[in-house]
Amino acid sequence: MTEADLLALLRALPLHPGARGLRDDAAVIGPYVLTTDTLVEGVHFLTHDPPGDIAWKLLGVNLSDLAAKGAEPEGVLLNYPLSDPDWDRAFLAGFDDALRAYACPLIGGDTVTLPSGAPRILTLTALGRDAAAPSRTGAQSGDALWVTGPIGDAGAGLAIALGEPGPSELLAAYRRPVPRLAEGRALGPHVHAMSDVSDGLLLDAARMAEASGLAVAIDLAAVPLSPAYVAHRGDTRAARISAATAGDDYQLLFAAAPGYFPPVVAARIGAFATGSGLTLHHAGEPLPLPATLGYEHSPLAPVHLRP
Amino acid sequence: MTEADLLALLRALPLHPGARGLRDDAAVIGPYVLTTDTLVEGVHFLTHDPPGDIAWKLLGVNLSDLAAKGAEPEGVLLNYPLSDPDWDRAFLAGFDDALRAYACPLIGGDTVTLPSGAPRILTLTALGRDAAAPSRTGAQSGDALWVTGPIGDAGAGLAIALGEPGPSELLAAYRRPVPRLAEGRALGPHVHAMSDVSDGLLLDAARMAEASGLAVAIDLAAVPLSPAYVAHRGDTRAARISAATAGDDYQLLFAAAPGYFPPVVAARIGAFATGSGLTLHHAGEPLPLPATLGYEHSPLAPVHLRP
16 A cells, blocks of 8 residues: 555545644644654664653654644643553653653553563654644745754764764754744744654655645755754765755744745745745755655655644 | 552653543543543454454544543544555544544544554544543542443453354444443533443442542442343353453443432442442342452553543
């Protein structure tokens, strides 16, 4: 079954009007936005990642979807598989710290046992409030494309987690992504479309353009890189392509009117126009698209139901 | 780690006021109630259970928690692990039927891949509205204890699913439990406490008494059995104990003033009094408590976070 087949089946189910056709990061139900993300051991995190970091990541990726809708966290539900007591204690200590850091209380959840040897699967569902809730479908021709911060750190951090030598701050970007909640709140009421960058900048930008029925052009030279990334990987064109196609960044990507200047740190990296598809250039020089735009979904790879 | 240790850790996390101290079937957030349940292959369902039935069960057990709060379903979020196309199609066909049967739309979700050979883990989160939301802690001394229908069918059905010969209607009670939504709506505003019977009648009744700071006495002779159960297992005292300690019934258990007569089919099976603990009798003759009251939680067995 391809992703398109699966999504067609899911979209044929009876959908809530707030589900936005399963095309957005979150659903809008009454005064709330709702999102859910599952992390699987061996797929979304590594077996040897510290349990406390996995808790931070689980909360971070879910709150990032709330950030993309401009929401304040109301609370979360946790579906938790019991394992060994030391792992459980370390996970819950990290989860406690992370909940307090984001002033996000626990609403409820469920705990289960897994058969012996089964990979851990962690699900979190996040409820947000006071959301402007810009969709990913609202970009307009002529809009500028912006991103709130450095791209590629988490991708480099994953390589470090897998054994490559490298600085701890890149590893931290992979293990403890920071949801851009304040940025989302400030931007939400003013932008035309917004999503987070979870699967890769080029892929998420292409999806926003497609969902909005537009073409988008991105200037690779304008994509912001962190000093740590440049020190570690360099600032070559290949390093920039690698950053722009890695996932797990959790910056916010947004479309806004050409005259809009965002009240938060952000880089202007492209523009929307009539037409379709993604084009890439480097300060005006056309570039071919890379073979993959991000964390592409094979028929059996992770897929977001959007929301 | 014991269940008590785990719950102590969870209750020490920052909790939402609507979490009800993680002591209820569902949380109450603004105009909504929220609940989530995870089903694990080999723990909550059998590998050879039909995928469509698993979908009905996943929805049924979650909507049962909404029923226990007297709520109407607003919608659900699905966290789904992709597996093989035939299984996925059969699951989604059953899920489609079940959503339509309960007029419950899909709000969103997430799909993931599991490492090869991993057991399937399915999570559903249900949102309900217009709930009277009786807690499980509100029983009063002198209240009668009621249950909305036959007990034990699903326990007998599990034995049939595992290979024992038996009638299809008991198997169906195990595989497609029916949430008592209409009963919950009718009862919600009038009862003092309500929960569903998920882990066993005696265990869930003992929990309600403990949560309410009371003792409860149950008349085993008054526990309703279905004609199919009696035909299959008989109506001996042992058959009644077996029914009252099996799980997965998903009837509603409620405490109400002694003069209250419920507007739905229900059996009066006991009474609350000052004190603590569960006592059992058979039409007045005292009975010893069985060794287990229901689906007891070993330190690594499934545990509900309540909600």
